[in-house]
Amino acid sequence: MRSRIVVFLAVLLLTLASCGGAVSISPSPSVTASPFPATLSDFQNRSVTVPARPERLVSIGPSITAFLFALGAGPRVVGVDDFSDEPAEAASREHVGGIKVNFEKVVALKPDLVFSVKFSDGTIEKLQAASLNVLVVDPQSVSDVAKTATLIGKAVGADGDSLARSIQQRVDAVKAKTANVANRPRVYHEIDASDPAKIFTVGPGSYINDLIDIAGGANIAARAASAYPQLSAEEILKTDPEIIVLAADVYSPKPSDVAARQGWSIIAAVKNNRIVTIDPNLINRPGPRVGEAAEAYAKLVHPELFR
Amino acid sequence: MRTVGILTVLAVALVVSAAAGILVGAVAIGPSDVFAALFGSNDVNGTIIRELRLPRVLGAALVGGALATAGALLQGLLRNPLADPFVTGTSAGATLAAVAAIVLGLAAPLVPIAAFVGALVTVTLVWRLARLGGGTTVLTVLLAGVVLTSFAGAVVTFLLISSDRLALQLRAVLGWLQGGVSVISWPELGVAALVVALGLGFAVVLAHRVDAYAFGEETAATLGVDPDRTTTTVLGATALLSGAAVALAGLVGFVGLVIPHALRFVIGATHRRLVPASFLAGATALVLADLGARTIIAPAELPLGAITGLIGAPFFLALLVRSRRVVV
Numbered sequence: 001m002r003s004r005i006v007v008f009l010a011v012l013l014l015t016l017a018s019c020g021g022a023v024s025i026s027p028s029p030s031v032t033a034s035p036f037p038a039t040l041s042d043f044q045n046r047s048v049t050v051p052a053r054p055e056r057l058v059s060i061g062p063s064i065t066a067f068l069f070a071l072g073a074g075p076r077v078v079g080v081d082d083f084s085d086e087p088a089e090a091a092s093r094e095h096v097g098g099i100k101v102n103f104e105k106v107v108a109l110k111p112d113l114v115f116s117v118k119f120s121d122g123t124i125e126k127l128q129a130a131s132l133n134v135l136v137v138d139p140q141s142v143s144d145v146a147k148t149a150t151l152i153g154k155a156v157g158a159d160g161d162s163l164a165r166s167i168q169q170r171v172d173a174v175k176a177k178t179a180n181v182a183n184r185p186r187v188y189h190e191i192d193a194s195d196p197a198k199i200f201t202v203g204p205g206s207y208i209n210d211l212i213d214i215a216g217g218a219n220i221a222a223r224a225a226s227a228y229p230q231l232s233a234e235e236i237l238k239t240d241p242e243i244i245v246l247a248a249d250v251y252s253p254k255p256s257d258v259a260a261r262q263g264w265s266i267i268a269a270v271k272n273n274r275i276v277t278i279d280p281n282l283i284n285r286p287g288p289r290v291g292e293a294a295e296a297y298a299k300l301v302h303p304e305l306f307r
Numbered sequence: 308m309r310t311v312g313i314l315t316v317l318a319v320a321l322v323v324s325a326a327a328g329i330l331v332g333a334v335a336i337g338p339s340d341v342f343a344a345l346f347g348s349n350d351v352n353g354t355i356i357r358e359l360r361l362p363r364v365l366g367a368a369l370v371g372g373a374l375a376t377a378g379a380l381l382q383g384l385l386r387n388p389l390a391d392p393f394v395t396g397t398s399a400g401a402t403l404a405a406v407a408a409i410v411l412g413l414a415a416p417l418v419p420i421a422a423f424v425g426a427l428v429t430v431t432l433v434w435r436l437a438r439l440g441g442g443t444t445v446l447t448v449l450l451a452g453v454v455l456t457s458f459a460g461a462v463v464t465f466l467l468i469s470s471d472r473l474a475l476q477l478r479a480v481l482g483w484l485q486g487g488v489s490v491i492s493w494p495e496l497g498v499a500a501l502v503v504a505l506g507l508g509f510a511v512v513l514a515h516r517v518d519a520y521a522f523g524e525e526t527a528a529t530l531g532v533d534p535d536r537t538t539t540t541v542l543g544a545t546a547l548l549s550g551a552a553v554a555l556a557g558l559v560g561f562v563g564l565v566i567p568h569a570l571r572f573v574i575g576a577t578h579r580r581l582v583p584a585s586f587l588a589g590a591t592a593l594v595l596a597d598l599g600a601r602t603i604i605a606p607a608e609l610p611l612g613a614i615t616g617l618i619g620a621p622f623f624l625a626l627l628v629r630s631r632r633v634v635v
Binding site: 197198230231232233234235237238240262263265266 | 332333334351354355357358359360362492493607608
């Protein structure tokens, strides 16, 4: 349970370190003929060549692991990071570390392809120095997710395009529902308020900001300077959110805790009892469940659309 | 007359800086709105001012006043210009006890009591250690403080890392350790105000006895001051003040050192005057330091302890150099 928070902090660090790399995948619709060797451009715009169908995969990043299993490459996954627990089967693989990658373990697993989220501490370079083939995959927005399916599909020789299409369809279905809503309620999504003077929320360029937008809400921090800005309690009171979204896990504050905070009783969401919770793993990980995540979020923001 | 004048100036300075502290914040609110908010307007500005800013400013004032008063008492008792709750390890002891209380899952109102007990144990220990060599020398007190602070720091680190409960609040606890008065609730403030008032009351009553210490304990005894009883009460008052300050704001260094010391030059070493002056000046200094913490890198905030350390540490070094020249 504790790991979720660590995951989140890790994701946060990684996000702060990254500067919006984009995937560029050359359009090649046919994957039936032998797709290897494949030359791919990853999330750090590095050109990575996969010489033959990889048989031993290591995944450093819970959403990457979820993609690999969704693409049917699960049996080839020999190692995962400590936080990969989706699907449940993934957690049974060899663990190769979390915030700090255990390089010896990765090398000992003899992977022929390593997938990793971005790291700002030289982890990618160290893996490469150990003669490993590394593909950096780090989706940060809803539109990244479909592209990620295609990229990972090409890397492992699976049909990523179909997965990308089905992901996109489910997201589009939610978008269609919320497209013409008359009002977009102000949403405050709480990430971490353990320091009440500097409360972490989500800003532009973050995955959850996208989800709020697709769900038909208006993020109160949509114009903040960073993807994970810190707000003071004063600013939150001033923006007067109509919905407050919390993570539904044991260690996060409960709606009653939030309602009881000094001064917060004046906020519309508190007055109208619209403090809601959502599964953090579902919405923190830009993985194949993005459609499900968008739908779950939309149900919180516009329950009337889903009756 | 001069004393009354100085105290008046200090009181006015406190009111002015408190007004500045209430006027400036993350959300811009005009002076007339602030005025309306203080007197009960029921909109969001009113809530921001009354529920968030006012308790914060009052909290800073209480913490600063308590630390400076405790510093004045310790400097008098130990006959040592370099003593204050931070340097002697008293704050660290209070912090350790408070963190332990949180780890043990004690109810929130018990945390300040734990902080008081921790402060009392540490300050008594420092007093005993300082007297080992016969007299209380400047360096023994400092060394005792350094040792106790590192020991308490080590135990706090151990508790933080080994406790699941705290690991999850790591950022909150670390923020608190760095010192800060960001969000203080009214009940919390009320309890702290009572404790500080009690400590301040003792300090005022005890002030003339602390003066007698300036000539050494034996002289104090011949002046009709019972050294043991006085020492115990002064240590108790110091622990009340430091414990309340730590419970509210964590580790805020150097206020207790710099303020009473600087005031001695202005108002003289008589504790009857020094104690109330230290309270007012300490309160003003911390309200201003918190204002700086909020505004220097706005919209982000600096830890309060960083501001006081930035100003206090060089001052401390200068004092150390001077005291070495005189004493050794």
